[in-house]
Amino acid sequence: MRILIHGINYAPELTGIGKYTGEMAEWLAQQGHDVHVLTALPYYPEWMVHEGYQGKKWHTETLNNVKVHRVPLYVPKKVSSASRIIHEFSFLLSTIPFWIKAIFSKKFDVVFCIAPPFHLAFFPWIYKSLRGSVWINHVQDLQVDAAKDLGMIRNKTLLKAMFGLERFFLLRGNRVSTISMGMQDKILKKGVAVEKMLFFPNWVDSEVVFPLPKEESLRLEMGFSAADKIVLYSGNLGEKQGLDAVIKVASRFKTDKTVKFVICGSGGGKDKLVQLAKQHQLSNVFFFPLQPYEKLSALLAMADLHLVLQKSSAADLVMPSKLTGILAAGGCALVTADQGTTLYDVMHDFQMGILVAPEHDDELERGIRRGLFEDTTVFKQHARDYAKRYLEKEHILQKFEQDVEALFLSNKIT
Structure with missing residues (x-):
């Protein structure tokens, strides 16, 4: 054709x-x-x-x-x-x-x-x-x-x-x-x-994006240690994601020096996020440019928890493309989604991550603590299995x- x-x-x-x-x-x-x-x-x-x-x-x-x-x-x-x-x-x-x-x-x-x-x-x-x-x-x-x-x-x-x-x-x-x-x-x-x-x-190409051990991740290259607990957001920094909440919640982890919030990406909302982090005087939030596709597995492997955030009003109007890579890499995702949306149903039915209500800072904080300090092995295995079967x-x-x-x-x- x-x-x-x-x-x-x-x-x-x-x-x-x-x-x-x-x-x-x-x-x-x-x-x-x-x-x-x-x-x-x-x-x-x-x-x-x-x-x-x-x-x-x-x-x-x-x-x-x-x-x-x-x-x-x-x-x-x-x-x-x-x-x-x-x-x-x-x-x-x-x-x-x-x-x-x-x-x-x-x-x-x-x-x-x-x-x-x-x-x-x-x-x-x-x-x-x-x-x-x-x-x-x-x-x-x-x-x-x-x-x-x-x-x-x-x-x-x-x-x-x-x-x-x-x-x-x-x-x-x-x-x-x-x-x-x-x-x-x-x-x-x-x-x-x-x-x-x-x-x-x-x-997602599961032959290109796949699980890696933390030792083979970008942690050292980006200046982080094996002991750090990394919360990663990688993707577009736009209006639909509601990323202001990440900065606000990061301020609640100031006293825990091991928790690091890493934001990789570009977009119309990046300058606003950088300014917000400065206003809160946050030393636990780090900004990096998007990484080349060939480094995606190594980037995703550095995270203990991945953030997939959307505003409530964007539910079922957009489907976060970043989620496919996270699932293929066997990552644990924290996803903001309302009940009844496709995103919520898929994540819930296949038990692939932590679900919290959109635009709710307290729930977001609880979800992050759960992802960092509880066992997420089952979520990670289910994520990889789903990617190989459906994506x-x-x-x-x-x-x-x-x-x-x-x-x-x-x-x-x-």
Whole structure:
């Protein structure tokens, strides 16, 4: 098949949607498909165009047998709701030359469009209408719901228009895929027929991410001792996670010199967190940049407890991608999730970690103490078993390829 993957994030971004899109595209290319990607210059999660791409405009490069068509975009120095909207629309506008050329060039059999941002579906809709290609909308985050529930956008007229446009695109694709059953339920409530849904969860390569002993972790490299009890958060430092709570709770561990809070990552909320730690005069909170993927197992192995935090209002609107790596590494995770959400049900049913209510500092503190000072061996074993059984990269991508090929063949017949 000739496949076009359209999304704002792509490799070499180390975390979030770009990581999964990059792995998917390269895997499909390895299966012999002609894979193209239309994406932006890499900028995430630092919100700064990566070294080696600064100053570049429209260009095409080949990465691991994938033709990557990159376009420039506006990257705000300070991320806000308004600047993010401008950022996303600048990318949409920058893709116009590609789409004009694509309409009059060799046809793509399948267009796989990744949200967020949801409005990227505009040009795939036009392309499908003109060329008859299979068009799949893949939802990694329910962006408009999250913007509303997190209070990022409060204008009712704007929200109504965004929900309407989102629904318009979702209903017109051949299929809608998403990464969790909770998000699938919400998409069905938007009017998408159940037979148009595909379940396409995020994955982990358990041959790349696996348990390591603490002696082989990054503890010494990062300046920590074997006796330290490390609470680790690694990933995007954004608004959905509610990471202010980590700083507040860390202040309650000031007297225990062995407990260290390690935050690895970048994002729009990092400066605020650093300032908050300074205000509380915390010497037990340490900030590091994201580590390369090849060091992920060693990074995760240094932690006694992993934090997977989300605000209550983000429940079932986003599925934390960092959790897959933690499970594959056999780590004990402390997860904030409300009862009734997919995340809560999975963690509870498979007994893979410690569950606490979101945005509740006292419960968070109790959960951290439990994770650091009680036996978590069972949680760690269950985590690794779950990852090998349900999150294995090869199995998930093979199933996805079969679904897309069946859709492509049925589209050819009709």
